[in-house]
Amino acid sequence: xxxxxxxxxxxxxxxxxxxxxxxxxxxxxxxxxxxxxxxxxxxxxxxxxxxxxxxxxxxxxxxxxxxxxxxxxxxxxxxxxxxxxxxxxxxxxxxxxxxxxxxxxxxxxxxxxxxxxxxxxxxxxxxxxxxxxxxxxxxxxxxxxxxxxxxxxxxxxxxxxxxxxxxxxxxxxxxxxxxxxxx
Amino acid sequence: xxxxxxxxxxxxxxxxxxxxxxxxxxxxxxxxxxxxxxxxxxxxxxxxxxxxxxxxxxxxxxxxxxxxxxxxxxxxxxxxxxxxxxxxxxxxxxxxxxxxxxxxxxxxxxxxxxxxxxxxxxxxxxxxxxxxxxxxxxxxxxxxxxxxxxxxxxxxxxxxxxxxxxxxxxxxxxxxxxxxxxx
Ligand SMILES: C[S@@+](CC[C@H](N)C(=O)[O-])C[C@H]1O[C@@H](n2cnc3c(N)ncnc32)[C@H](O)[C@@H]1O
Ligand SMILES: C[S@@+](CC[C@H](N)C(=O)[O-])C[C@H]1O[C@@H](n2cnc3c(N)ncnc32)[C@H](O)[C@@H]1O
Numbered sequence: 001x002x003x004x005x006x007x008x009x010x011x012x013x014x015x016x017x018x019x020x021x022x023x024x025x026x027x028x029x030x031x032x033x034x035x036x037x038x039x040x041x042x043x044x045x046x047x048x049x050x051x052x053x054x055x056x057x058x059x060x061x062x063x064x065x066x067x068x069x070x071x072x073x074x075x076x077x078x079x080x081x082x083x084x085x086x087x088x089x090x091x092x093x094x095x096x097x098x099x100x101x102x103x104x105x106x107x108x109x110x111x112x113x114x115x116x117x118x119x120x121x122x123x124x125x126x127x128x129x130x131x132x133x134x135x136x137x138x139x140x141x142x143x144x145x146x147x148x149x150x151x152x153x154x155x156x157x158x159x160x161x162x163x164x165x166x167x168x169x170x171x172x173x174x175x176x177x178x179x180x181x182x183x
Numbered sequence: 184x185x186x187x188x189x190x191x192x193x194x195x196x197x198x199x200x201x202x203x204x205x206x207x208x209x210x211x212x213x214x215x216x217x218x219x220x221x222x223x224x225x226x227x228x229x230x231x232x233x234x235x236x237x238x239x240x241x242x243x244x245x246x247x248x249x250x251x252x253x254x255x256x257x258x259x260x261x262x263x264x265x266x267x268x269x270x271x272x273x274x275x276x277x278x279x280x281x282x283x284x285x286x287x288x289x290x291x292x293x294x295x296x297x298x299x300x301x302x303x304x305x306x307x308x309x310x311x312x313x314x315x316x317x318x319x320x321x322x323x324x325x326x327x328x329x330x331x332x333x334x335x336x337x338x339x340x341x342x343x344x345x346x347x348x349x350x351x352x353x354x355x356x357x358x359x360x361x362x363x364x365x366x
Binding site for chain 2 (some may be wrong): 013141
């Protein structure tokens with residue numbers, strides 16, 4: 001790696017967001033998990049929470065242009081343990097979920113410490129996750145098909161989070177613990 | 184189909200946007216084309232423009248939850264013919280393209296008649312497309328990996344178009360030619 005490239009990489013990693021994460025609940029298609037991780041990288045997420053899918057979890061190193069090298073994965077056996085982990089960091093929890101209480105995704109605040117739960121390909125968000133979340137958020141759709149692909153939905157919500165966090169100056173500072181980069 | 188379902192379907196199709204489209208330039212992975220079409224459906228796009236990829240074009244009917252039943256595909260042999268087609272409908276042309284002139288995607292107007300060009304998986308937007316476009320637009324990214332998946336990028340840009348068009352009341356009226364639904 002050239003010194004310039006290394007410098008650029010360091011500066012990107014220093015601007016990782018310790019207070020933003022995504023929880024993948026039972027998302028099981030490897031290409032969807034891989035696409036989610038690529039989106040997390042783009043939003044500066046340092047660690048993604050993965051609830052181990054019943055179908056098994058496979059780490060597809062090498063996919064999504066190597067983004068999994070730059071985003072850590074915390075594997076949880078249950079949804080509850082994933083939620084506990086993010087609550088311990090003082091995070092609000094949003095569930096991307098079609099429900100009667102859901103509010104449009106641009107109406108919530110992503111500059112506070114927060115985690116976004118994304119649901120499984122077929123079943124979506126579980127009743128338990130819907131109950132534990134502070135808020136349900138929805139992306140308005142104008143089409144015949146009733147849902148978006150899970151990684152597209154995550155990309156859209158994270159694009160809003162990026163926008164809000166850029167405006168709040170949260171990517172302009174180094175906010176990770178000082179020993180984090182050295183790992 | 185139940186009468187209720189048919190009524191709902193009709194009302195969605197009546198609110199299709201005759202003045203919004205997407206041009207897929209040499210996007211060749213079937214699952215990406217299929218995902219693009221699903222995103223077009225969600226944005227109420229009636230017809231997507233596909234520039235026939237060198238690798239060949241396969242219509243994957245049945246994928247993306249049947250969204251290709253609800254979005255027409257206009258196949259073009261060249262980029263120029265796709266651009267001509269949208270210009271003939273009075274559309275502005277935006278290219279989703281990393282260039283020095285690119286402006287953040289939320290700063291342009293999607294309520295005017297417009298087409299958005301999305302680039303190929305590896306090569307991105309061609310020099311010809313970059314030249315013919317009125318404006319280059321970019322989604323700000325804060326990560327190590329240098330681009331988003333093409334269908335995620337399209338989903339993010341179309342989510343902004345939906346937001347602007349909802350606010351402008353463009354999904355509240357029937358705007359398609361009266362003989363269109365009857366087909
Ligand atoms: C393919 S969808 C699951 C669809 C499932 N049949 C349902 O009704 O929940 C997978 C996940 O993507 C997210 N998602 C997809 N479209 C969304 C939208 N328009 N708004 C919010 N989240 C969405 C949700 O987290 C959802 O659980
Ligand atoms: C995987 S990218 C192509 C990357 C290619 N190496 C390049 O540099 O253009 C495929 C297409 O997705 C769109 N795209 C991906 N990320 C984008 C972003 N951050 N802003 C705008 N468009 C993007 C562009 O249309 C791009 O041509």
